[in-house]
Amino acid sequence: GNSVTQMEGPVTLSEEAFLTINCTYTATGYPSLFWYVQYPGEGLQLLLKATKADDKGSNKGFEATYRKETTSFHLEKGSVQVSDSAVYFCALSDRDGSARQLTFGSGTQLTVLP
Amino acid sequence: EAGVAQSPRYKIIEKRQSVAFWCNPISGHATLYWYQQILGQGPKLLIQFQNNGVVDDSQLPKDRFSAERLKGVDSTLKIQPAKLEDSAVYLCASSVNRDRNEQFFGPGTRLTVL
Numbered sequence: 001g002n003s004v005t006q007m008e009g010p011v012t013l014s015e016e017a018f019l020t021i022n023c024t025y026t027a028t029g030y031p032s033l034f035w036y037v038q039y040p041g042e043g044l045q046l047l048l049k050a051t052k053a054d055d056k057g058s059n060k061g062f063e064a065t066y067r068k069e070t071t072s073f074h075l076e077k078g079s080v081q082v083s084d085s086a087v088y089f090c091a092l093s094d095r096d097g098s099a100r101q102l103t104f105g106s107g108t109q110l111t112v113l114p
Numbered sequence: 115e116a117g118v119a120q121s122p123r124y125k126i127i128e129k130r131q132s133v134a135f136w137c138n139p140i141s142g143h144a145t146l147y148w149y150q151q152i153l154g155q156g157p158k159l160l161i162q163f164q165n166n167g168v169v170d171d172s173q174l175p176k177d178r179f180s181a182e183r184l185k186g187v188d189s190t191l192k193i194q195p196a197k198l199e200d201s202a203v204y205l206c207a208s209s210v211n212r213d214r215n216e217q218f219f220g221p222g223t224r225l226t227v228l
Contacts, residue, residue, distance in 0.1 A: 043219035044205070044207075049216070102217060104158075105156050106155050
């Protein structure tokens with residue numbers, strides 16, 4: 001079956017530091033890949049996505065590249081801000097029967113200190 | 115555009131009691147999802163509806179969980195009777211249809227079972 005593995009947290013960085021959160025996946029077929037962010041007390045928000053190999057998703061300074069050869073979709077940001085403190089989830093979507101289902105990783109808590 | 119609405123936001127009950135959660139998806143979205151998010155884990159799909167029909171309920175514990183979407187708009191998820199291990203955040207999400215990747219999430223209902 002499908003699975004997503006994320007680097008374990010929590011991750012604590014100083015403001016303006018470089019961020020990498022690793023994500024690898026196992027899937028049959030050709031999945032789409034996503035990063036969702038969850039701020040305290042809120043639901044998940046889509047941060048970025050990539051639908052095929054070598055695609056780069058980007059949003060709000062975050063980037064991730066779909067690497068089929070390494071089955072990875074690592075999240076990066078060059079300079080984090082305090083407002084980026086949240087939980088980040090890597091996910092994949094693959095067709096399962098007649099439905100597209102999202103499979104999530106366990107999440108990585110990021111705290112950015114001023 | 116209004117987002118996915120959920121209520122209540124918080125609920126505390128004792129084990130063996132029953133509880134119900136409500137979700138109103140984004141207007142015009144045909145597909146509705148219920149997820150269970152246990153603390154420290156990623157969301158896990160419980161059930162998926164396409165309009166008022168069930169597409170996938172393979173991971174729904176049907177001995178105690180039930181869900182309906184009678185008119186193809188809002189939905190109710192019920193637990194009866196609740197167990198301690200049901201303590202989690204219950205997230206509702208919707209998408210335009212089941213072939214569209216992007217799911218939009220509500221804020222969730224945090225359930226505590228004592």
